[in-house]
Amino acid sequence: MFHFKGGPSDILKALAIVLAFSFAFIISDILALVFIAIILTSAFNPTVEYLESRRVPRTFSVLTILGVSISLMYLLINTLIPPLVSQTQTLINSIPQLLSNITLQFNLSQNTQNQLLAYSNIGLEEGIIGALNDNSDSLLRIGTGIFGSLIKIITVIVLTYYLLVEHGSIQEFFGNFFEGKSRDKFIYIWGRVEHKLGVWLRGQFTVMFIIGLTSYIGLSILGLPFALPLAIIAGLLEIIPIIGPAISVIPAVLIAASTLSPITILSVLILYFIIQQVENIYVVPKVMNQAVGLNPILIILAVMVGSRLGGPMGALLSVPISAVILIAFEEWKKYNTQKKQKNSAHQITKE
Structure with missing residues (x-):
């Protein structure tokens, strides 16, 4: 049988967390x-x-x-x-x-x-x-x-x-909820989160611009009709990692199929394949990995969960939110490790 060992304060904390999430x-x-x-x-x-x-x-x-x-x-x-x-x-x-x-x-x-x-x-x-x-x-x-x-x-x-x-005032306001080393730690985490979010957004716009431009140039060289709308679709869908680039191929292939030319269809497929390979090998690692630092599988799961909970807006914000959660997890893990080390050192001193 399950026995709850916490006191009334623990019950209130759990209830407060549930109410906050709701x-x-x-x-x-x-x-x-x-x-x-x-x-x-x-x-x-x-x-x-x-x-x-x-x-x-x-x-x-x-x-x-x-x-x-x-x-x-x-x-x-x-x-x-x-x-x-x-x-x-x-x-x-x-x-x-x-x-x-x-x-x-x-x-x-x-x-x-x-x-x-x-x-x-x-x-x-x-x-x-x-x-x-x-x-x-x-x-x-x-x-x-x-x-x-x-x-x-x-x-x-x-x-x-x-x-x-009011950036400085806002940071100081929230920092006043902590004291001493805890306040310094809060300011440090605040800085990490800001840096990661800023780099993510700048990197995202860079990737969208590069993919949109290269798609337009490539489709124009191939002579495919409606190159500009297709390129804009390719660039905009980059904001949804992994899934977006795959979806952007579909309208281009349909337009290529309408030309009744198998060579055009094959050329479009090869073009998008090359663009995505260059993106995955060079662009994303250099521009985005330092910002997010998430495993591709975790990114896909984050996008799916975000889409389920918040629709299109949830899918768009899923990656930066996951990046913030990752920072919180890393800091929590670091805190627990330091706490265990202190407890071990204290135990050795006692003996």
Whole structure:
């Protein structure tokens, strides 16, 4: 029979932990925004501190960095969106022909071909009109979703601003909960977490840019239609480790299959294989491994668990959260080892 040896205080501690996790799960969407702001703060803070060391006021440094980042993002979007919209619209209009070519390429039955073509001939406009007719409040939901996304983006920017400006004060506030060596240990762990999150984000953007650019160059050389949307998909999916790059191959192969050229299909497969091998052998080890330091199997499990618990946002944040948990585990293990060594030394002294 099981006997609980702890006292009332242990029961209260266990209950408090359960309640804390339950509350965190309830407000997980808010915590996700806070964590994103913390990641951005970790990435920008080294630059802010460098400017501050050059006697640039911290507030001005933060405003400059955020302003430059937002401006670069706007320029990137403004540069990519027109050709992306054009190629995507062409792709949508070409869906019936693409499906027809794919069915011919893979010798699908006539019944399957007719079904695919029937679905594709509905067209994007008819599909949107049908959805609007079926549900009169669709526009309201879309508008609400866009407004909600804008609010979240603004919230993250504002949180990042205050976390950067008040970085020292926030660190000191939490550090005051500890004393002596415990406080020093807390500051040390804080620094480790910030460094790892910052390196992860900078590395992630570097990998996404490299893969997106090389995919676009390679697909353009092969003459594959819709190279820009496919390259952007390849770059964006890099944010989901291991699984994302594998998924990015699928749309490229489908477009290649629509050309009715086995050589084009083979060339696309070889291109993506080479890109992923270069990524796995050179790019990821140099850029990402120092940031995360997780086993690939653990990364896959983390992405699956994150996706299950938090949907797409959970999948995106699963790796940095796992990196923070890894730091906590390493420090706990180090603490236990030091404690055992002290106990052993104390026992030897007694004898």
